[in-house]
Amino acid sequence: MLSAIAPRTCCDPSSQVLMLGLSRIVLTLCPRFSRYRPWDPSSACRRWYRNQSRAPIRGLVLPPQRGASTRSSQWAQNCISNRNSLHLRSWFSAEAMEKSDSRMEVVLLATGSFNPITVMHLRLFELARDYLQGTGKYKVVKGIISPVSDGYKKKGLVEGCHRLAMAQLATENSDWIEVDPWECSKKEWTETALALRHYQQQQISTDNGEIREKKSGCRKGQKRKRNHICQDVPDYNCPESKAPPQVKLLCGADILESLGVPNLWKPEHVNEIVSSFGLVCITRMGSNAQKFIYESDVLWKHRHNIHLVEEWITNDISSTKVRRALRRGMSVRYLVPDSVLDYIKKHDLYNEESEEKNSGLTLEPFLRNSENPQ
Numbered sequence: 001m002l003s004a005i006a007p008r009t010c011c012d013p014s015s016q017v018l019m020l021g022l023s024r025i026v027l028t029l030c031p032r033f034s035r036y037r038p039w040d041p042s043s044a045c046r047r048w049y050r051n052q053s054r055a056p057i058r059g060l061v062l063p064p065q066r067g068a069s070t071r072s073s074q075w076a077q078n079c080i081s082n083r084n085s086l087h088l089r090s091w092f093s094a095e096a097m098e099k100s101d102s103r104m105e106v107v108l109l110a111t112g113s114f115n116p117i118t119v120m121h122l123r124l125f126e127l128a129r130d131y132l133q134g135t136g137k138y139k140v141v142k143g144i145i146s147p148v149s150d151g152y153k154k155k156g157l158v159e160g161c162h163r164l165a166m167a168q169l170a171t172e173n174s175d176w177i178e179v180d181p182w183e184c185s186k187k188e189w190t191e192t193a194l195a196l197r198h199y200q201q202q203q204i205s206t207d208n209g210e211i212r213e214k215k216s217g218c219r220k221g222q223k224r225k226r227n228h229i230c231q232d233v234p235d236y237n238c239p240e241s242k243a244p245p246q247v248k249l250l251c252g253a254d255i256l257e258s259l260g261v262p263n264l265w266k267p268e269h270v271n272e273i274v275s276s277f278g279l280v281c282i283t284r285m286g287s288n289a290q291k292f293i294y295e296s297d298v299l300w301k302h303r304h305n306i307h308l309v310e311e312w313i314t315n316d317i318s319s320t321k322v323r324r325a326l327r328r329g330m331s332v333r334y335l336v337p338d339s340v341l342d343y344i345k346k347h348d349l350y351n352e353e354s355e356e357k358n359s360g361l362t363l364e365p366f367l368r369n370s371e372n373p374q
């Protein structure tokens with residue numbers, strides 16, 4: 001932190017003396033501080049003089065650089081908490097405090113048919129976010145809806161472009177839930193573990209990209225260590241270090257229970273989902289998620305990574321029931337957003353004929369797993 005602010009303030013001899021004294025106070029009070037940012041004020045001044053072409057504004061106290069090491073900020077802040085000298089407090093702006101937020105950032109990924117998307121699908125995200133943030137340990141930064149590919153071959157599954165369009169309409173008023181066409185635009189069905197890997201990688205790339213853009217970067221010899229999926233430990237030696245958001249699978253309890261259906265999910269994928277990513281599961285009528293976790297060895301082992309969210313305002317809206325009502329000419333208003341209903345009507349999406357799609361075909365996961373038995 002000091003090396004970040006020093007070049008701006010130690011531009012004249014009196015400031016140099018000031019900064020030298022200040023650094024001694026901080027280093028004396030906090031020997032640990034020197035481990036993170038060893039700093040020699042006089043050489044910093046010399047470097048600064050060499051690099052600057054124009055004189056800085058004297059007396060201007062600037063906040064620390066964005067991304068200054070969280071730990072060093074906290075240490076320095078502790079060190080000066082009882083000293084009101086030199087406007088130091090102003091350096092610890094709201095921005096710096098925000099940096100010290102130690103909550104794990106989470107992206108919630110919901111996969112499924114969304115045939116069609118219902119208000120309950122949207123509620124899943126709200127419930128999950130409330131729950132996770134209520135623990136004080138997580139900050140939910142984004143929700144992603146990833147409609148399944150037509151290659152999933154579920155009975156009654158209408159074309160991906162329509163399911164995608166409906167999901168986009170349904171989320172247009174949300175400022176944190178997005179729809180991603182990655183799965184849906186593929187001809188072949190994608191296993192959920194692979195979708196999770198893809199979205200996690202996307203978070204890591206975005207995160208690295210942002211850090212490159214910020215450019216202040218790590219100094220020579222300070223490599224960014226966290227390039228692996230799901231590594232949550234920030235690299236405190238790098239000032240810009242903050243773990244990329246962790247992608248977690250968001251689902252209803254029926255999906256959790258489906259993990260136990262023979263030949264539907266690959267055991268190694270189930271293990272990967274609960275060990276490397278994590279599950280946020282919303283209770284659903286007719287399912288007993290707690291019992292299911294208790295009875296499964298792998299889920300029990302990773303139960304700390306499975307968040308069960310109780311839906312107290314229970315309802316059992318399902319896409320199947322919405323399609324059934326539509327086939328029968330009954331109202332589904334308020335079960336799906338109005339814009340989605342308009343879209344369904346405009347394209348006459350759900351009728352006797354559409355329900356027969358993929359009829360008699362085997363669901364792709366069963367087919368794949370029987371071709372390549374474990």
Ligand SMILES: Nc1ncnc2c1ncn2[C@@H]1O[C@H](COP(=O)(O)OP(=O)(O)OP(=O)(O)O)[C@@H](O)[C@H]1O
Nearest residue numbers: 112113114120251252255282284316317318319320
């Ligand atoms: N009422 C609900 N309560 C809890 N979870 C739900 C509910 N409706 C849907 N979900 C969850 O939403 C995700 C996407 O579901 P999907 O697209 O299969 O909808 P669905 O309503 O379950 O469809 P279907 O009736 O065809 O099974 C799944 O994880 C599913 O468990």
Ligand SMILES: O=C(O)c1ccc[n+]([C@@H]2O[C@H](COP(=O)([O-])O)[C@@H](O)[C@H]2O)c1
Nearest residue numbers: 111112113148191192193264265266365
């Ligand atoms: O990855 C797997 O092995 C796997 C096996 C079965 C189902 N899934 C996913 O789970 C979701 C189930 O959606 P649905 O509409 O059949 O409830 C869908 O997104 C599938 O891709 C995933």
